[in-house]
Amino acid sequence: MEEKNTDKKPVEPRSNKEKEQIINRLKRIEGQVRGIQNMVENDRYCMDILIQLSAIQAAIKKVGYTVMERHTKKCVAHSIKNGDGEGMIEELLEIIKQYSK
Amino acid sequence: MEEKNTDKKPVEPRSNKEKEQIINRLKRIEGQVRGIQNMVENDRYCMDILIQLSAIQAAIKKVGYTVMERHTKKCVAHSIKNGDGEGMIEELLEIIKQYSK
Amino acid sequence: MEEKNTDKKPVEPRSNKEKEQIINRLKRIEGQVRGIQNMVENDRYCMDILIQLSAIQAAIKKVGYTVMERHTKKCVAHSIKNGDGEGMIEELLEIIKQYSK
């Protein structure tokens, strides 16, 4: 899926608190990725590296669900209430398929 | 799965070239994670963020397969040749299940 | 996730054509499952069996997306229009997580 909506915004702006929570989680993930770089540098055992990679995948999936839930409750619900939800629902299902890979 | 083997090493040390290739890919992923932090900071549209998160998932999975392939060809194969492969195969299958989540 | 809604129905009944299409796909999957039973009976090569199992997984996922899309466009959209969509959206996200495993 290509990025299509570069200037589009959520129907309701994220609060600073919302932003902070997601960014903190992403910063932890960033730190985990750096941690794995060190593990590779120090030639750590493959399984330990794979376990860490798997932990990052789980963390990213959770961030994705948080964004997906808010999107569905705000943007998708808003468009459904305005009678033009079909396109948004199809867009949502497209990303759900992407996430199930 | 908990990290168990902190001092264990691959049966054959990774070459500098191997390390460099994996670390470069991890650095790109690190940059992508920072990129998403900016998207959240700039309140970008949810779908664009979800597409980027999905791209990171795919990139991490690929790094995982690279590590898994080397591990199977080197560590697992080595232990099988030495007649004690069962434990290593079970360990491998455990991480495969983890990756299929 | 436990089955909770045994007597609950979709907000809009499925047409006979819709039913027929899904049931035909499920019958093909049923046939594929029987096919694998024969492969096991005839001690076929493991990879061939794994490839068939993987094909069934893909077919089931597609049936799931069809049911999920209709559910979102009909049941979820209906409840959102009636102002009580939160519960339905959370239910939807729960099954999305289930499908991403």
Place this chain on the structure above:
Amino acid sequence: MEEKNTDKKPVEPRSNKEKEQIINRLKRIEGQVRGIQNMVENDRYCMDILIQLSAIQAAIKKVGYTVMERHTKKCVAHSIKNGDGEGMIEELLEIIKQYSK
């Protein structure tokens, strides 16, 4: 992945007990698929159908891991001991990627 090995056999034939165990699990899955056909016929609630589909996915994945484990311990290990394991390991990793979708 296309089926390639139609006449190839596991390096060690499956015992009748092994066959019986896998076939019984596949028969249960077959029954579950028929069960969903009835649910669709009776226009059951979408979530209940999705939960059942998800249960079948989990059951099929487990059968896959059983086949994959035996394959790795028998066929892959055998070829590694004979010094020509690379191709088998690559074949194994190909199916692992398939299963992680």
